[in-house]
Amino acid sequence: MRPQPGSRPRPGRARLSRSADFDRVFRHGRSHANKELVLYVFPRGEQAGAARLGLSVSRKVGGAVERSRVKRLLREAFALECDRLPEGTDAVVVARHEARPLAERDGLAGIRRSLAELIDRVAGSATATGASDVSGSE
Numbered sequence: 753m754r755p756q757p758g759s760r761p762r763p764g765r766a767r768l769s770r771s772a773d774f775d776r777v778f779r780h781g782r783s784h785a786n787k788e789l790v791l792y793v794f795p796r797g798e799q800a801g802a803a804r805l806g807l808s809v810s811r812k813v814g815g816a817v818e819r820s821r822v823k824r825l826l827r828e829a830f831a832l833e834c835d836r837l838p839e840g841t842d843a844v845v846v847a848r849h850e851a852r853p854l855a856e857r858d859g860l861a862g863i864r865r866s867l868a869e870l871i872d873r874v875a876g877s878a879t880a881t882g883a884s885d886v887s888g889s890e
Contacts, residue, residue, distance in 0.1 A: 768806030768842060777806065777844045784873040788854050788863075789826075790846040791870040793837065800840035805830045809847040822847050822855050822863075829864040836871050 768774060781794030796804075807826055809819045826845055837843065845867065854862045 766802055766804055768804050768844065773842060774806050774844060777842050781842070781844075782874075782877065784870045786866055786869055788848055788851045788866045789870060790848065791867070791874065792844040792846070793874050794842045795838060796840045796842055802839070803834040803837045803841045803843055805834070806842070806844040807847070808844060809851075812849050813847050814852045818852050822851050825855050825860050825863040826867070828860055829867045832864060833868050833871050836875060
């Protein structure tokens with residue numbers, strides 16, 4: 753079976769799916785926020801590899817169709833920007849209410865710009881501390 757034009761293969765392990773993984777990122781990770789999104793990041797440590805993504809898009813964002821569109825755009829934006837995160841990072845993106853108007857108005861470019869702003873903060877905080885560890889000292 754040949755892939756659809758424009759589709760890219762995505763590794764199955766690039767997503768967070770277990771509740772315990774989400775809890776670990778929320779409890780022990782660092783958060784960075786803007787008007788549309790909140791990005792939580794936590795380094796996995798010995799389990800280095802590609803950055804993994806978890807999404808949280810509540811009904812405050814909109815109905816099922818709007819939430820699905822926002823999630824699809826977030827996954828695509830993360831795929832384009834994840835190389836800028838330290839290796840072995842787990843990330844959870846929480847979409848705020850303002851993510852839907854941004855997605856409707858600017859599409860992938862707007863979501864990507866918003867996510868890139870948060871990833872810049874992650875990279876800046878890792879550089880400012882002089883370490884690649886982006887977690888809190890707990």
